[in-house]
Amino acid sequence: MSILEESSQDASGGESELMACHQCDLLVEVAELEEGSKALCPRCSHKLQASPRGGVSRPLGLSIAALGLFGLSNAFPFMSFKGAGQEQMITLCHNVMELYRHDSELLALTVFGLVVVLPCLYLVATILMLIPMRKGRRHPAFPGLAKIVFGVGPWAMVDVFLLGVLVSLTKIASMAKVELGLSFIAFVLFAAAFSMVVSSMDKEWLWREWERLETK
Amino acid sequence: MGAFGNEMSDFGETAMERGYAGCHGCGNTQALGDGECHRCGAPLHFRKALSIQKTLAFLATAIILYIPANVLPIMHTIQLGRSSPSTIIGGVVKLFEHHSYGIAIVIFVASVFVPMAKMLILAYLCMVAKWPKLSGPGQASLLYRVTEIVGRWSMIDVFVVAVLVAMIQLGGIMAVEPGPAALAFAGVVFATMLSAMSFDSRLIWDSQSPGKDKA
Ligand SMILES: [Zn+2]
Ligand SMILES: [Zn+2]
Numbered sequence: 001m002s003i004l005e006e007s008s009q010d011a012s013g014g015e016s017e018l019m020a021c022h023q024c025d026l027l028v029e030v031a032e033l034e035e036g037s038k039a040l041c042p043r044c045s046h047k048l049q050a051s052p053r054g055g056v057s058r059p060l061g062l063s064i065a066a067l068g069l070f071g072l073s074n075a076f077p078f079m080s081f082k083g084a085g086q087e088q089m090i091t092l093c094h095n096v097m098e099l100y101r102h103d104s105e106l107l108a109l110t111v112f113g114l115v116v117v118l119p120c121l122y123l124v125a126t127i128l129m130l131i132p133m134r135k136g137r138r139h140p141a142f143p144g145l146a147k148i149v150f151g152v153g154p155w156a157m158v159d160v161f162l163l164g165v166l167v168s169l170t171k172i173a174s175m176a177k178v179e180l181g182l183s184f185i186a187f188v189l190f191a192a193a194f195s196m197v198v199s200s201m202d203k204e205w206l207w208r209e210w211e212r213l214e215t216k
Numbered sequence: 217m218g219a220f221g222n223e224m225s226d227f228g229e230t231a232m233e234r235g236y237a238g239c240h241g242c243g244n245t246q247a248l249g250d251g252e253c254h255r256c257g258a259p260l261h262f263r264k265a266l267s268i269q270k271t272l273a274f275l276a277t278a279i280i281l282y283i284p285a286n287v288l289p290i291m292h293t294i295q296l297g298r299s300s301p302s303t304i305i306g307g308v309v310k311l312f313e314h315h316s317y318g319i320a321i322v323i324f325v326a327s328v329f330v331p332m333a334k335m336l337i338l339a340y341l342c343m344v345a346k347w348p349k350l351s352g353p354g355q356a357s358l359l360y361r362v363t364e365i366v367g368r369w370s371m372i373d374v375f376v377v378a379v380l381v382a383m384i385q386l387g388g389i390m391a392v393e394p395g396p397a398a399l400a401f402a403g404v405v406f407a408t409m410l411s412a413m414s415f416d417s418r419l420i421w422d423s424q425s426p427g428k429d430k431a
Contacts, residue, residue, distance in 0.1 A: 020231030020238030020245040023357055024421035027231050027245070043227050044357050044421065049243070081383050090382050098382040104394045110402050111378045114371065143256050147241065154409065157371055163322075164375025170319050171311075171376070172383060175390075204243035211255060 017208065019048050033205065049208070052200035056209070059200045060130040063123045066193035070120065073186035079169070082177045092116075092183065111161075119156040119194060125149045126197060133206075138213035146210075150203050162191045230421075232262045240264075267416035268342050274411035275338050281403040282331065289395035291377050301395060304328065304373060326372040327401070334370075334408045337363050341415060348423030356420045364412050370405045374398050 016031040023046035030039045030048055038050035052058055073092055080089040090098075096116070099108035125148040132139035165187075172178050231238055231245055238245045241258030251260050264270075289301030302310065304327045311320035337359050344356045377398045384392040 018236075018245055019243065020236060022238060022240075022243070023361070023417045024353070025230040025232055025238070025418040026421075027228055027234060027236065044354065046357070046361070079383070095378060095382040098385065099378055099394060102381060102393055104381075104399070107374070107378070107394055107399050107402070110399070111375065115375075143242075146256070154368065154413075157368055157375075160369055160371045161375045163369070164372045165379055167319050167322055167372060168376045168379040168383065170316065171380065174314065174316070175384075207242040207244065207255065 019204070021046055021048060038202075047202075049204040050202040051205050052202065054200075056130050056133050056206075059126060059197050060134055062193050062197045062200070063126045063130070066190055066197060067120070067123050067127070069186050069190035069193060070123075073183040073190055076183040076186070077181040078183045078187070079181050080179045081172060082179070089181075092187065114155060114157040115161045118152050119158050122149060122152045122156050123194070123197070125152070126201065129206075133210060133213065136213060138210060142210050146203070146206065149201065153198060153201075156194070156198075158191045158194045162188065230418075232418075237262050263418060263422075264414065264416040267414055267419060268345055270414035271338060271342055271411050274407045274414060275335060275342075278331075278335055278404050278407035278411060281400050281407060282335070285397050285400040285404050288397040288400065290373065290397040290401065291380065291395045292393040294391045294393065296389065299393075303397065304401065307373075323373060323376070326370050330366055330370045331404055331408060334363050334367055334412070338408065338411050338415065341417075341420065345416075345419035348420070351420075353421045353424050357417050360412070360415065360417050360420070367405070367409050367412060370408075371402065374402045374405070 016029050019028055019030045020026070021028060021041040021044060024041060024044040026041055026043045028039070028041055028048060033039060033049060033051040035051055035055060036053035039048040040046065041048055076091070077089045078091050078095070080087060093116075096108050096112045099111060125145045129139075129142055129145035129149060132142070165184075169178055169180075235247055236245050237248045237260045239253040239256060239258055239260055241253055242256040244253055244255040246254060246260070248260055248262065252258070253260050286304055288303070290304050290307065292299045292301050294300075304323075308320050308324045308328065311317075311323065340350075341356060341360055344351045377392075377394055380392045381394050384390055
């Protein structure tokens with residue numbers, strides 16, 4: 001099935017795969033990975049392949065949870081700010097709208113893209129990609145969805161945005177009273193779930209699993 | 217086992233030496249053939265085409281954008297009708313003066329140190345790819361990996377401005393307006409990320425190719 005047939009069987013009888021290290025191009029034979037383990041390049045110690053604990057179910061469950069939490073964090077006020085006798089309440093989307101109102105359309109678009117559009121696209125594509133895999137079906141949409149997921153991944157900056165919010169909170173806290181809303185907690189949980197999804201999506205491993213479904 | 221030494225004979229050979237290429241799209245390793253991955257259809261190549269040129273082009277973009285990002289104000293604070301602009305560095309200095317050392321350090325690292333270090337490292341890596349004697353490949357690829365992981369965190373300051381603008385809108389009493397440096401700085405982060413993605417880290421290992429003496 002593979003061009004590299006000469007090395008498709010290792011001593012233990014399990015299927016092993018010849019892989020070129022992405023970082024240094026060394027050819028390494030990677031044996032079948034146990035759940036929760038990863039293979040590193042012996043020359044440059046770059047990650048060759050990683051199999052997440054819990055298999056496909058883990059990123060799938062986490063993605064669904066993350067999408068739900070994201071919806072929740074948009075439904076309620078994010079935080080409120082009291083100062084000089086006035087109160088300001090904002091939601092997540094309000095954040096972007098306010099930038100837009102200040103003639104910073106491009107900046108608004110950037111923030112909206114990095115914090116809302118791309119993370120949601122990432123999660124939706126992940127869910128669509130993993131559901132058939134979990135059922136053991138080889139879906140023809142996988143290659144396209146994988147392209148979206150792994151292309152979008154580095155540009156989804158949920159975690160960075162959260163740190164930015166925390167920094168601005170400490171800045172504002174010195175000026176006035178800030179109250180965190182329910183949405184803020186939901187957003188923190190969303191960011192945590194999102195990071196866990198990203199860390200359990202290994203490109204090489206997923207493609208290898210998907211290809212196996214084909215030959216079954 | 218001295219993985220980063222000069223002696224590489226204890227390792228096998230590279231994919232390129234065997235005529236194989238690892239696919240960027242799916243990780244499948246296969247004979248180069250007609251230059252298309254048989255698993256995911258992505259174009260296959262031994263090394264990314266024009267890697268150094270693209271890396272340098274994005275790097276130059278980042279350096280050019282870095283100037284307005286630092287010279288122009290990143291935001292204006294309007295207090296009782298008086299508008300005071302603040303630059304990235306000015307913001308860090310102000311935080312230090314207000315004894316907010318923690319945030320000052322976070323902003324300094326994310327907005328000043330990381331982008332500068334990233335640009336210097338990318339330039340250095342291009343030099344290493346060209347003149348391999350400059351550095352051991354182990355050290356250079358460690359720098360590359362750190363650069364790739366850390367780069368996106370520079371976006372913090374842009375998000376801080378976005379949140380402050382949304383939060384602090386109390387009419388004439390106090391308001392925060394975004395400055396042009398915020399967009400320029402976002403551009404710096406994008407350009408350095410694209411620069412790092414264009415760089416082919418295999419180039420820094422090529423001089424140490426494990427099977428080179430055989431050829
Ligand atoms: Zn390697
Ligand atoms: Zn491929």
